[in-house]
Amino acid sequence: MKPAGALAILLVLLAGIAITAHLSTTDLEFSRYNAGWTGTSGFFSDLERRGARDLGSYDDLVGRSDTTLLLIAPNGSFSPGEIARVREFLREGNNTVFVADETGESESLLAGLSSRVRVRPGAVCSAEMEFWDYYTVIAYPRGSDPLIGNVSSLTFNRPSSVTGGEVLVATTLISWVDANDNYHLDENETLSSYGLLSGERLGNGTLYVLSDPSLCINGMRDARLSGDNGVFLAQLLSLHPDLLVEQTHSLTGRADPVLAAVLWVKKTTIITISALIGSVLLVAVAFWRRWI
Amino acid sequence: MKRLPLLILVILSAVFLALLTPYVLEPELYTKENGSYTSYHSDPAIMSAYSYERSTDIQAMMQELLDAPQQIVLNIRIRDFEEAQREFEQYKERSEYFSNVVVNLDLSESAVGDFRRENRKNMEALERMINESVRFDEVNRLEIKYRDEENPALLYTVVLEGEAIQNTLKKTSTQFAGREPDLLAVSSELGLNTTQYQEAVDTMEAIVEEDRRAQQQREERQLPLPPASLSLSVSPGSGRYLDLLRVAGTYTYSSGEQVTLVLDSRDWQTVVPDEKGVFSTTLPIGRIREGQHVLFATTGTLYSNLATFSVIPTDTVLSFWIYQGSDHWDEVLLDGELFAGEIPVAAAPVRILVDDIEGAVVETDADGYYYGSVNLTKGNHTVQAVFDDPGFPLNPSESEVNQVDLAPSVPLLLAVGVGAGALLLASIGALWYVRKRSPPVLPEKAPARSGPLLPRTEPAPSGEVLPGAPSPVDTLIRYKELFAAGDWSGAALVLYRSVIDRFLPADTDTLTPREVASRVAGTPAGAAFGSFVTRYEEVRYGGMPLQPQDRLVSHWNEVLAAFEAGGGA
Numbered sequence: 001m002k003p004a005g006a007l008a009i010l011l012v013l014l015a016g017i018a019i020t021a022h023l024s025t026t027d028l029e030f031s032r033y034n035a036g037w038t039g040t041s042g043f044f045s046d047l048e049r050r051g052a053r054d055l056g057s058y059d060d061l062v063g064r065s066d067t068t069l070l071l072i073a074p075n076g077s078f079s080p081g082e083i084a085r086v087r088e089f090l091r092e093g094n095n096t097v098f099v100a101d102e103t104g105e106s107e108s109l110l111a112g113l114s115s116r117v118r119v120r121p122g123a124v125c126s127a128e129m130e131f132w133d134y135y136t137v138i139a140y141p142r143g144s145d146p147l148i149g150n151v152s153s154l155t156f157n158r159p160s161s162v163t164g165g166e167v168l169v170a171t172t173l174i175s176w177v178d179a180n181d182n183y184h185l186d187e188n189e190t191l192s193s194y195g196l197l198s199g200e201r202l203g204n205g206t207l208y209v210l211s212d213p214s215l216c217i218n219g220m221r222d223a224r225l226s227g228d229n230g231v232f233l234a235q236l237l238s239l240h241p242d243l244l245v246e247q248t249h250s251l252t253g254r255a256d257p258v259l260a261a262v263l264w265v266k267k268t269t270i271i272t273i274s275a276l277i278g279s280v281l282l283v284a285v286a287f288w289r290r291w292i
Numbered sequence: 293m294k295r296l297p298l299l300i301l302v303i304l305s306a307v308f309l310a311l312l313t314p315y316v317l318e319p320e321l322y323t324k325e326n327g328s329y330t331s332y333h334s335d336p337a338i339m340s341a342y343s344y345e346r347s348t349d350i351q352a353m354m355q356e357l358l359d360a361p362q363q364i365v366l367n368i369r370i371r372d373f374e375e376a377q378r379e380f381e382q383y384k385e386r387s388e389y390f391s392n393v394v395v396n397l398d399l400s401e402s403a404v405g406d407f408r409r410e411n412r413k414n415m416e417a418l419e420r421m422i423n424e425s426v427r428f429d430e431v432n433r434l435e436i437k438y439r440d441e442e443n444p445a446l447l448y449t450v451v452l453e454g455e456a457i458q459n460t461l462k463k464t465s466t467q468f469a470g471r472e473p474d475l476l477a478v479s480s481e482l483g484l485n486t487t488q489y490q491e492a493v494d495t496m497e498a499i500v501e502e503d504r505r506a507q508q509q510r511e512e513r514q515l516p517l518p519p520a521s522l523s524l525s526v527s528p529g530s531g532r533y534l535d536l537l538r539v540a541g542t543y544t545y546s547s548g549e550q551v552t553l554v555l556d557s558r559d560w561q562t563v564v565p566d567e568k569g570v571f572s573t574t575l576p577i578g579r580i581r582e583g584q585h586v587l588f589a590t591t592g593t594l595y596s597n598l599a600t601f602s603v604i605p606t607d608t609v610l611s612f613w614i615y616q617g618s619d620h621w622d623e624v625l626l627d628g629e630l631f632a633g634e635i636p637v638a639a640a641p642v643r644i645l646v647d648d649i650e651g652a653v654v655e656t657d658a659d660g661y662y663y664g665s666v667n668l669t670k671g672n673h674t675v676q677a678v679f680d681d682p683g684f685p686l687n688p689s690e691s692e693v694n695q696v697d698l699a700p701s702v703p704l705l706l707a708v709g710v711g712a713g714a715l716l717l718a719s720i721g722a723l724w725y726v727r728k729r730s731p732p733v734l735p736e737k738a739p740a741r742s743g744p745l746l747p748r749t750e751p752a753p754s755g756e757v758l759p760g761a762p763s764p765v766d767t768l769i770r771y772k773e774l775f776a777a778g779d780w781s782g783a784a785l786v787l788y789r790s791v792i793d794r795f796l797p798a799d800t801d802t803l804t805p806r807e808v809a810s811r812v813a814g815t816p817a818g819a820a821f822g823s824f825v826t827r828y829e830e831v832r833y834g835g836m837p838l839q840p841q842d843r844l845v846s847h848w849n850e851v852l853a854a855f856e857a858g859g860g861a
Binding site: 005008011012015019022029030037038102126127128129130131132133135136138157158172173174175176184185186187189190191213214217219220222223225286 | 296300301304307308311328330332333334335336337339340341342346347348350351397398399401402403404481482483
């Protein structure tokens with residue numbers, strides 16, 4: 001092999017590694033492919049270790065029992081059929097639906113489920129804060145529930161609030177909703193305790209609504225927090241033996257166009273095999289024709 | 293296909309260019325500011341841990357402040373004023389600390405801020421309660437003393453003073469109780485237990501009731517006043533701030549003795565009756581508390597009747613303005629006026645509250661005008677002026693609350709100013725340096741520069757004189773002119789340039805003399821040129837003076853000779 005050819009192969013390899021590394025991640029908020037602090041790659045690694053599966057179609061919910069369905073950072077509207085499937089999922093089996101939403105995107109789903117719980121958009125601030133930032137709210141459990149069993153406090157990151165249902169985690173009294181988004185406590189912003197996690201029994205199942213999906217991001221997982229966030233998430237994944245993760249209406253399933261194409265290729269076996277064979281053939285032809 | 297590696301490189305370059313394109317116009321790929329905050333959350337990795345009071349600590353502090361008055365009023369009730377004062381000082385200290393916490397956490401515009409304001413008023417009420425109770429206790433002791441001395445006149449003054457104090461205590465207690473509903477509402481909102489506070493309100497009312505009964509008994513025990521040859525009257529019987537009351541009396545059988553007028557148990561003025569035994573003076577109502585006052589005259593052995601008058605309080609208006617200090621950004625200048633109706637209030641203390649804590653006390657001048665300054669830390673603050681001195685027959689008044697934000701705009705302006713100044717200075721310095729370093733314009737060089745130059749990449753042929761270069765004679769004439777003018781550096785440069793322009797290619801312009809010398813070193817002219825450059829550098833850069841018959845000229849002649857003999861580069 002000529003030196004120029006060897007150099008070209010080396011460059012191609014290095015470039016391939018760099019491009020692969022670049023294309024295999026993204027900076028989209030909450031994305032499972034985002035390894036940065038705003039992503040949920042760490043949380044999804046935990047899910048994979050726990051044997052969680054993506055929810056391909058809402059029809060897969062039919063007939064399931066002892067299963068937890070996670071809907072982290074919902075995005076977009078839910079069709080009546082999808083809502084009906086979730087409703088059946090909750091009523092028929094001993095199942096749990098866990099929604100983590102701070103924007104109110106879950107409104108149509110919660111209304112369709114006839115739930116009393118609602119997410120109220122608007123950042124909750126508190127003097128009970130983890131860092132020098134009112135948005136890093138520390139909230140405390142109320143009552144008893146398997147989800148908050150061994151949790152003494154939780155640290156949130158710019159949460160909204162929830163109303164309705166049984167409030168399971170709430171802020172202290174010296175907290176307020178930053179209605180005008182100016183970070184400061186103004187005269188028309190009243191101090192009160194705000195619910196950040198609510199639970200509600202629906203049929204045989206349980207619905208939990210958390211007002212801050214940021215608990216699942218890498219930045220919060222890696223930070224040293226006074227709250228028992230890790231315990232809480234572990235308990236969430238241990239509620240039932242089976243775990244499903246919604247990916248069609250969740251920000252966690254988002255990817256950049258190029259990464260999405262790569263993921264599509266990876267998911268489609270025949271295309272993956274074809275791509276591998278094609279690569280090998282190309283190298284063989286290159287040697288045969290003495291291109292390199 | 294030999295071009296394949298090149299093709300791959302081209303393709304790879306195109307791919308990386310395509311990937312980099314979105315960032316070409318944004319060279320700032322990552323900063324703390326643009327990468328650590330999104331609309332959903334903040335990056336915990338860049339945030340500082342919070343180690344200050346949390347909600348639970350703040351609630352505990354408020355509970356302590358709410359409970360504190362009970363112990364203070366209990367001590368007042370058992371007349372242990374030292375202990376009451378000690379408890380009050382602790383309460384005051386905790387209140388100030390709490391106030392700082394509220395400011396630091398920017399909670400002023402909330403129920404916590406309301407609690408702080410109510411607490412501040414309670415603190416003032418308790419301080420007044422302690423002070424007036426101490427005075428009332430003193431009146432009780434004086435009553436016993438004067439009763440033992442069987443002095444009905446002084447006893448009467450004690451009765452009246454006791455009544456004034458009792459009125460003040462009642463007023464304070466009423467105000468304290470009047471705040472109870474507001475404070476209870478705020479406390480309920482903040483989840484505080486108000487039991488001890490309510491007990492404190494009840495205890496305070498009980499103290500006032502006990503004092504009222506004591507005062508009533510004192511009045512009942514008042515001894516009848518004997519007729520005297522010394523009489524006194526005050527007219528009119530009441531007045532307001534800055535009114536003048538006329539005090540007049542007679543001393544029958546006077547023999548020129550001085551008469552002392554005693555106002556509220558204290559010597560006030562001395563007068564001398566005229567030949568008819570009549571004396572008079574005026575009493576301006578200035579710094580005297582509101583309510584009933586008593587005046588009598590005495591010669592030491594004789595006592596007059598007791599003349600009473602009442603002082604009616606007047607409403608006041610307090611204006612207040614603040615400005616940021618021009619020299620110190622953390623200094624806030626303030627001024628304002630205090631008026632009782634149309635009358636300016638003179639020599640009155642005005643308290644300046646910074647975040648509800650007394651930051652300064654200023655005094656009004658004869659026109660009711662006051663001014664001063666307070667130093668603030670960075671951040672948001674409230675500043676308010678308050679007049680509430682009970683020594684004046686004036687109702688208290690407060691200015692509006694002024695918000696002061698000593699935020700980063702000030703340092704930013706300063707930083708921009710300093711930065712711009714530094715840049716300006718640097719520019720001026722650079723300009724000066726560049727001008728200083730520029731070689732003097734040599735008229736002789738102009739033809740050389742305007743003449744055709746050899747291509748920069750090709751050396752001059754050995755020994756060949758480049759066209760347009762000044763002749764050695766012209767060069768020497770110019771050298772001597774500069775030498776005569778004392779410009780040795782310029783003179784040396786003329787010689788150096790003549791060699792460069794005559795014999796060396798144009799690209800040597802970019803080289804230093806030493807680099808040129810090293811390039812020429814291998815040629816027959818190398819040794820002579822090296823010696824020339826050494827001397828040239830001594831004169832040009834070392835600042836050494838040229839001599840009339842300097843070595844530089846002899847080395848220059850050697851260099852010319854060597855080059856013309858064909859020893860050039």
